[in-house]
Amino acid sequence: MFTPKQLARFSDLDTLLYHYILAHGEKVAYMRIRELAEVTHVSPTTILRFCKKLDCDGFSEFKTKLKLYLEKAETKWLNHSYESMNEFLERTLKSDYQAQLSAIADEIVSSSQVVFIGSGSSGILAEYGARYFSSLNTFSSAISDPFYPINGKQIRHSLAIILSVSGETQHIVSKLHRFREEGATIVSITNTKSNTVAQLADYPLAYYINTEFNDISNVTTQLPVLYLIETLGKIVFEKL
Structure with a gap:
């Protein structure tokens, strides 16, 4: 979900959002944009710009991609x-x-x-x-x-x-x-x-x-x- 090219374009506020999302991904996937803005102390506009840098048209598309990313990252069972x-x-x-x-x-x-x-x-x-x-x-x-x-x-x-x-x-x-x-x-x-x-x-x-x-x-x-x-x-x- 986060490619090296995308990470290279992050501003300080983007990096703050990035760290919060990695730590609280399960919660963020079901938040509204204003709720995320409140807990991260950034504006909704900053979040939208962050989503654009991740090639998402808006916050809804970002949350959809985040849910898929979290599902893929779940621990997989391996044979003993x-x-x-x-x-x-x-x-x-x-x-x-x-x-x-x-x-x-x-x-x-x-x-x-x-x-x-x-x-x-x-x-x-x-x-x-x-x-x-x-x-x-x-x-x-x-x-x-x-x-x-x-x-x-x-x-x-x-x-x-x-x-x-x-x-x-x-x-x-x-x-x-x-x-x-x-x-x-x-x-x-x-x-x-x-x-x-x-x-x-x-x-x-x-x-x-x-x-x-x-x-x-x-x-x-x-x-x-x-x-x-x-x-x-x-x-x-x-x-x-």
């Missing part, structure tokens, strides 16, 4: 992580994950280096994965910077583990392609196998969890990714 994890583990027991992980572990043992790649929350997990593998006698590195340069013949015999919920993040796909150009082996851990990253990988692992978003972020649980990283790391350790 343990429910999602239980579903994942049930599918794991019925699938061929262990055979896939064993094959990937063989590739890791014969690779010159292991590189975890991700961004955002997946970037944090990439760093964790590199540290976890290194703790289990497989020295690994992580790339979580979208602008990190990838060049050199050293990656030709490497194995890249790509972490991405959607598998469609442009700079992640670009990095995968760069490793692919050098002949590296690609392992993907994504939410499905129908995305770009999984389709380009030699070994696509998918965990099939319901994706969840709030207004600004993807908040899909990452517990299955941790499970796959740690399980794979231990299998590699046993093979070594």
Whole structure:
């Protein structure tokens, strides 16, 4: 409702109104213009000018937009992580994950280096994965910077583990392609196998969890990714 461009046009009185509305939005949505003017100590004309800066024709339209804004901002219910994890583990027991992980572990043992790649929350997990593998006698590195340069013949015999919920993040796909150009082996851990990253990988692992978003972020649980990283790391350790 309040865009950066609109906020930049606010006067001191507009800012006063803005703070009051954020603090008392539920009340303001049902106030008359004179009631708001009285509690904020500004004139009705000032309020109308404020509404114009928010691209509203008048106070009534502003209140309508405010009600919609408040409804959208209400807390949304999210799935409990343990429910999602239980579903994942049930599918794991019925699938061929262990055979896939064993094959990937063989590739890791014969690779010159292991590189975890991700961004955002997946970037944090990439760093964790590199540290976890290194703790289990497989020295690994992580790339979580979208602008990190990838060049050199050293990656030709490497194995890249790509972490991405959607598998469609442009700079992640670009990095995968760069490793692919050098002949590296690609392992993907994504939410499905129908995305770009999984389709380009030699070994696509998918965990099939319901994706969840709030207004600004993807908040899909990452517990299955941790499970796959740690399980794979231990299998590699046993093979070594």
